[in-house]
Amino acid sequence: MGYEIEELRQLRRGLGLSQTELARSAGVSQSLIAKIESGAIDPTYSKVRRIFAAIDLASKRRRLAASDIMTRRIISCTPDDMVKEAIQKMRKHGISQMPAIDQGTCVGLISEKILLAGVASGKLNVPVRGIMSPGAPIVPPDAGVDMLVGLLTFYQLIVVAEKGAIRGVITRSDLLRSAYR
Numbered sequence: 001m002g003y004e005i006e007e008l009r010q011l012r013r014g015l016g017l018s019q020t021e022l023a024r025s026a027g028v029s030q031s032l033i034a035k036i037e038s039g040a041i042d043p044t045y046s047k048v049r050r051i052f053a054a055i056d057l058a059s060k061r062r063r064l065a066a067s068d069i070m071t072r073r074i075i076s077c078t079p080d081d082m083v084k085e086a087i088q089k090m091r092k093h094g095i096s097q098m099p100a101i102d103q104g105t106c107v108g109l110i111s112e113k114i115l116l117a118g119v120a121s122g123k124l125n126v127p128v129r130g131i132m133s134p135g136a137p138i139v140p141p142d143a144g145v146d147m148l149v150g151l152l153t154f155y156q157l158i159v160v161a162e163k164g165a166i167r168g169v170i171t172r173s174d175l176l177r178s179a180y181r
Contacts, residue, residue, distance in 0.1 A: 005048060006039075008033070008036055008051065008055075009037040012033075012055070017058055022054055022055070022058075025054035025057065025058065026047075026050045026053070026054035027050055028050060028051060063144060063145070064145050065141060065142045065143060065144060066139050066143040066148060066160045067160065067167070067168070069145075069148065069170055069178045070141075070160045070167065070170050070174065071168055071169055071171075072167070072168045074101075074166060075089065075090075075095060075098050076099045076100065076101045077089060077098060077099075077128055078100060078101060078102055079107055079108060079128050079129035080127050080129065082124075082125060082127060083118050083123055083125070083127075083128060083130075083131060084124045086098070086110050086115065087115055087124075090110075090112070090115070096111060096112045097109060097110065097112065097156045097157050098157075098169075099135075099157060099159060099169060100135075101166065104165065104166065105135075105164075106135045106159045107129075107132075107135055108134060108135055109132060109133045109135065109136045109155075109156065109157055110131075110132050110133075111156050111157075118131040136155055136156075136157045136159050136169075137151050137159070138158075138159045138160075138161045139151070139159070139160055140161070140162060141162050143160075148170060148175055149175065157170070157171050158171075
């Protein structure tokens with residue numbers, strides 16, 4: 001827990017809960033919540049525990065998941081696209097990496113770093129499959145932020161998939177953007 005009773009109103013509102021919803025979840029009356037928030041009473045320890053347990057539960061239910069963070073509009077290439085085409089697509093959309101998708105499956109990843117190495121070795125007119133890195137990690141839509149942060153430490157892009165279908169992608173900038181919402 002680790003909450004202060006004075007924080008109750010702020011916590012409740014931050015979770016988008018009404019006094020009635022919190023009271024119902026905690027098994028107490030709405031008037032008790034109102035009196036606590038206004039400072040009119042000093043509640044018993046057992047009531048406070050139940051209220052803050054309900055706050056904890058609501059907080060866990062509302063935690064960010066991959067589906068909340070992901071970019072649904074997937075810009076991708078195929079392994080058969082030419083490197084030059086991949087560069088043009090990335091420039092057009094202002095992105096620094098994209099998945100290589102073949103028949104609905106992520107089979108590789110193209111990034112600026114990989115493209116720079118390809119350009120340096122004169123591989124502009126070769127298919128993407130010749131320079132792409134192996135596929136990006138795939139997570140379910142309900143994957144938590146902790147998992148995403150861990151993966152983005154090592155990978156530039158995460159694919160979000162459900163029942164074999166790609167639903168979105170997550171980059172470091174997507175995760176940072178969601179942190180500041």
